[in-house]
Amino acid sequence: xxxxxxxxxxxxxxxxxxxxxxxxxxxxxxxxxxxxxxxxxxxxxxxxxxxxxxxxxxxxxxxxxxxxxxxxxxxxxxxxxxxxxxxxxxxxxxxxxxxxxxxxxxxxxxxxxxxxxxxxxxxxxxxxxxxxxxxxxxxxxxxxxxxxxxxxxxxxxxxxxxxxxxxxxxxxxxxxxxxxxxxxxxxxxxxxxxxxxxxxxxxxxxxxxxxxxxxxxxxxxxxxxxxxxxxxxxxxxxxxxxxxxxxxxxxxxxxxxxxxxxxxxxxxxxxxxxxxxxxxxxxxxxxxxxxxxxxxxxxxxxxxxxxxxxxxxxxxxxxxxxxxxxxxxxxxxxxxxxxxxxxxxxxxxxxxxxxxxxxxxxxxxxxxxxxxxxxxxxxxxxxxxxxxxxxxxxxxxxxxxxxxxxxxxxxxxxxxxx
Amino acid sequence: xxxxxxxxxxxxxxxxxxxxxxxxxxxxxxxxxxxxxxxxxxxxxxxxxxxxxxxxxxxxxxxxxxxxxxxxxxxxxxxxxxxxxxxxxxxxxxxxxxxxxxxxxxxxxxxxxxxxxxxxxxxxxxxxxxxxxxxxxxxxxxxxxxx
Numbered sequence: 132x133x134x135x136x137x138x139x140x141x142x143x144x145x146x147x148x149x150x151x152x153x154x155x156x157x158x159x160x161x162x163x164x165x166x167x168x169x170x171x172x173x174x175x176x177x178x179x180x181x182x183x184x185x186x187x188x189x190x191x192x193x194x195x196x197x198x199x200x201x202x203x204x205x206x207x208x209x210x211x212x213x214x215x216x217x218x219x220x221x222x223x224x225x226x227x228x229x230x231x232x233x234x235x236x237x238x239x240x241x242x243x244x245x246x247x248x249x250x251x252x253x254x255x256x257x258x259x260x261x262x263x264x265x266x267x268x269x270x271x272x273x274x275x276x277x278x279x280x281x282x283x284x285x286x287x288x289x290x291x292x293x294x295x296x297x298x299x300x301x302x303x304x305x306x307x308x309x310x311x312x313x314x315x316x317x318x319x320x321x322x323x324x325x326x327x328x329x330x331x332x333x334x335x336x337x338x339x340x341x342x343x344x345x346x347x348x349x350x351x352x353x354x355x356x357x358x359x360x361x362x363x364x365x366x367x368x369x370x371x372x373x374x375x376x377x378x379x380x381x382x383x384x385x386x387x388x389x390x391x392x393x394x395x396x397x398x399x400x401x402x403x404x405x406x407x408x409x410x411x412x413x414x415x416x417x418x419x420x421x422x423x424x425x426x427x428x429x430x431x432x433x434x435x436x437x438x439x440x441x442x443x444x445x446x447x448x449x450x451x452x453x454x455x456x457x458x459x460x461x462x463x464x465x466x467x468x469x470x471x472x473x474x475x476x477x478x479x480x481x482x483x484x485x486x487x488x489x490x491x492x493x494x495x496x497x498x499x500x501x502x503x504x505x506x507x508x509x510x511x512x513x514x515x516x517x518x519x520x521x522x523x524x525x526x527x528x529x530x531x532x533x534x535x536x537x538x539x540x541x542x543x544x545x546x547x548x549x
Numbered sequence: 550x551x552x553x554x555x556x557x558x559x560x561x562x563x564x565x566x567x568x569x570x571x572x573x574x575x576x577x578x579x580x581x582x583x584x585x586x587x588x589x590x591x592x593x594x595x596x597x598x599x600x601x602x603x604x605x606x607x608x609x610x611x612x613x614x615x616x617x618x619x620x621x622x623x624x625x626x627x628x629x630x631x632x633x634x635x636x637x638x639x640x641x642x643x644x645x646x647x648x649x650x651x652x653x654x655x656x657x658x659x660x661x662x663x664x665x666x667x668x669x670x671x672x673x674x675x676x677x678x679x680x681x682x683x684x685x686x687x688x689x690x691x692x693x694x695x696x
Contacts, residue, residue: 488588488613489557492668496553505589518589518611547557548565548614 144440148447151439152528154179165498168533173318173477173524174502175368176349178428182372185431189424196420198397212423215430216413222433223363224354225380229412232386233426236377237345238268240364241312243379243416244341245272247389249310252339255281258307260338262300262324263289263514264317267507269343273312282309289514293320293469301332308338315353316346319508319522320469321452321477323351330360339385345369349526350448350475352441361385367425371526372432376425379416386412393418444527448476451525455534459523462541468515479506479520482541485548487519493547494521494540501537555664556671557614564618569625574607583610583681583693585673590616594681602631608681613674615665620678622659632686639683646672 145151152158157177160167169177189211195204197212216228225231234240249272253259259273263286270284277284285308287300295313304311311333316323326342333340341362344353348370355363362385367376381389391398391409395418400408409415455478459465464483482490491503502522505512512518523537574595583592592610596603606624623642627635638659645652645663652660665675677693684693 486611486613488590488671488674489615492556492671493553504587509589512589518591547553548562 144443145438146440146443148439148443148527149530151179152530154181154435155528156180156183158528162498162500163496165536168497168499168529168536170523170525170529170533170537171500171502172349172526172529173346173369173506173522175374176371176526177528178373179371179432179435181435182428182431186373186424186428189427194424197423198414208423211427211430212421215426215433218430218433219378219380222352222437223380224356226356227383230380230383230386232379232381232413232416233421234364234377234379234416235375235422236366236368237343237364238272238366238377240362240377240379241269241341241343242272243392244362244364244381244389245276247392247416248339248385249273249276249282250280251389252309253277253280253282256307257282257309258285258305259283259310259312260285260287260300260303260308260333261312262287262295262314264293264295264320264322264508264511265312265314266318266343266345267509268345269312269314269341270510273310283307286510289322289511292471293317293322293511293515294471295322295324295329297325297328300329304332304336304338306336308333308336310341311338312341312343314343314346316344316350316475316477317469317508317511318346318477319479319506319511319520320471321474321479321524322469322471323347323473323475325473326358326360330358334359346475346477349436350445352436355380367429367432370429370432371435372429373425376422376429378429383412386416391415391418395419397421439527447527448525451529451531451534452476452478454531455523455525455537458534458538459541462538463545468517468520476525477522478524479522481517481520482545485544487521489548490521490541490544493544494537497536497540497543499533499537499540552664552667556668558661558664560622560658560661561614561618561664564621565614568608568617568621570607570621570628572607572609574605577605577607579685579688579691581681581685581691581693583677585612585616585677586694588613588616588674590674590677592616592620592677592681594620594678594685596682596685598632601633602629603627603635603686604629608678612677613671615662615671615674616677619662619675620681622662623678623682626659627682635682635686639679642679643676646675 193207344365363380368374398418468479487503577595579596590612597605
């Protein structure tokens with residue numbers, strides 16, 4: 132493994148991205164007798180050795196409940212859990228660990244904000260502005276709270292290339308808009324949204340901004356202080372950690388005013404049948420025993436990502452995406468869905484002779500894992516007039532060979548359906 | 550690779566390319582919407598009944614090859630059949646797609662759908678039209694979902 136020259140901070144970061152593939156044991160297996168080409172990273176990414184080791188060590192040596200016992204194991208578990216929170220804080224450049232709430236994942240993070248802030252803030256006639264490219268998990272929580280409060284859900288349109296129509300977004304942003312909820316990177320199209328501009332516009336209109344960062348974390352390094360968003364939500368399992376752990380970053384002043392989301396242990400200071408005093412941030416939003424091992428694993432994934440030079444990572448992924456786009460587009464009857472100027476790691480496409488679902492089965496027989504279907508983004512499918520797409524989504528460990536294997540699978544599909 | 554050939558047999562590919570009884574049926578007695586939420590397959594089944602038989606049947610919609618071919622083969626087979634025969638056929642198809650025994654001889658051309666059994670994720674695709682048929686014949690609703 133080569134290590135780059137020192138960064139301005141004097142710390143060596145890995146620039147040889149191709150060398151990282153060997154760190155992922157899950158990739159070294161055969162599927163249907165063929166070596167695995169894993170191209171379903173937008174659904175879930177594989178875990179590197181350091182994450183797997185951290186999980187095993189946590190369960191083997193430090194397993195106990197957190198914030199409760201005075202015994203050694205409980206103290207070690209608490210230290211590991213809170214240590215992971217500090218890693219998340221530092222990575223996101225949040226101002227304090229009280230702004231980092233551990234959740235089950237992006238979906239729970241968004242539901243927390245929609246249920247808690249939404250119910251507190253929204254009144255009849257108010258509006259929640261989202262975009263046409265949102266994942267269902269950034270649509271339905273808002274629909275639910277709109278139904279309860281009489282507020283209106285407003286989707287901003289997207290262009291034929293799959294970019295947010297910023298002019299229309301500006302027009303739809305009014306004094307009635309209380310919350311803007313927008314994805315950082317589209318899971319179905321790969322579009323990277325101009326967050327700085329969106330946050331500026333939303334704040335100027337007096338709205339709070341939630342960013343769905345689920346698809347961004349494996350490719351970009353968000354700085355929440357620079358972005359100035361009010362919330363940033365993401366999942367561990369799309370950034371090389373396991374499923375069942377995620378994060379809600381929220382600005383302290385905003386989180387502080389929000390009522391609890393769920394009740395239970397951990398989120399209280401004192402309880403009587405007359406009155407309960409809620410715990411301080413972030414524990415107010417962490418009812419019940421949390422996913423301790425998941426948080427520790429997320430901390431290990433963040434250490435892993437933090438050791439990588441993100442310019443080199445972006446160069447690697449962009450070159451591979453360009454190569455994959457060129458190869459797929461050259462196939463007869465292929466149409467790429469999502470051609471935004473600024474894209475990350477996602478290649479959605481349709482073949483006019485072969486339904487996406489058949490494509491998925493046929494490439495799987497070649498050991499190639501892709502996602503087919505509506506990608507939990509049915510409004511996007513409707514916008515582009517397709518029932519489903521095939522989606523190859525890249526991560527840092529993918530290479531040209533994976534893409535070539537995909538092409539072999541797609542050629543086989545075209546041959547069967549010729 | 551052989552399993553893949555079993556799945557995409559020529560008869561399946563043919564019925565996908567040129568689905569039989571495809572389109573709307575004017576004056577249908579039963580109209581059932583079928584959706585497969587996972588893959589976005591959507592189909593509408595139209596059935597005209599008379600004397601305890603399926604006098605006419607058509608379908609339209611979008612779906613993968615397995616789903617389109619299965620619906621096409623189904624309409625071809627049950628057109629003119631009695632309601633009772635068709636319901637029995639549903640059970641046999643269901644057993645073939647989810648069970649382990651050899652497909653009954655009575656299934657004839659429909660046995661081409663047997664390859665789907667090796668692909669559990671695709672059983673829903675092959676079943677969609679059949680579930681719509683069962684709902685249409687039992688008259689207990691106008692929507693069916695594979696979820």
